[in-house]
Amino acid sequence: MKRTTLGLAAALVLGGLGLGAGSASAASVDAAVNAPTAYVQMTRGERHMMRHRMMRREMHHRRMMHRHHMMHRRMHRM
Numbered sequence: 001m002k003r004t005t006l007g008l009a010a011a012l013v014l015g016g017l018g019l020g021a022g023s024a025s026a027a028s029v030d031a032a033v034n035a036p037t038a039y040v041q042m043t044r045g046e047r048h049m050m051r052h053r054m055m056r057r058e059m060h061h062r063r064m065m066h067r068h069h070m071m072h073r074r075m076h077r078m
Contacts (some may be wrong), residue, residue: 042050
């Protein structure tokens with residue numbers, strides 16, 4: 001058996017034992033499993049802002065790495 005299958009089977013067995021015992025934690029787990037998931041779509045503007053922020057972060061990172069590289073290069077030329 002694969003590790004993931006074994007883990008899933010163990011979780012199901014333990015979950016079943018918890019539900020059989022009628023514990024409060026089992027009730028909250030059951031409620032969490034059946035809770036509806038809200039799927040929220042991003043607007044075009046939000047997607048654009050995320051892309052823009054990511055590009056700025058990448059550019060900042062490139063600049064910093066370049067400065068770091070140049071500093072070391074100058075050190076070794078002495």
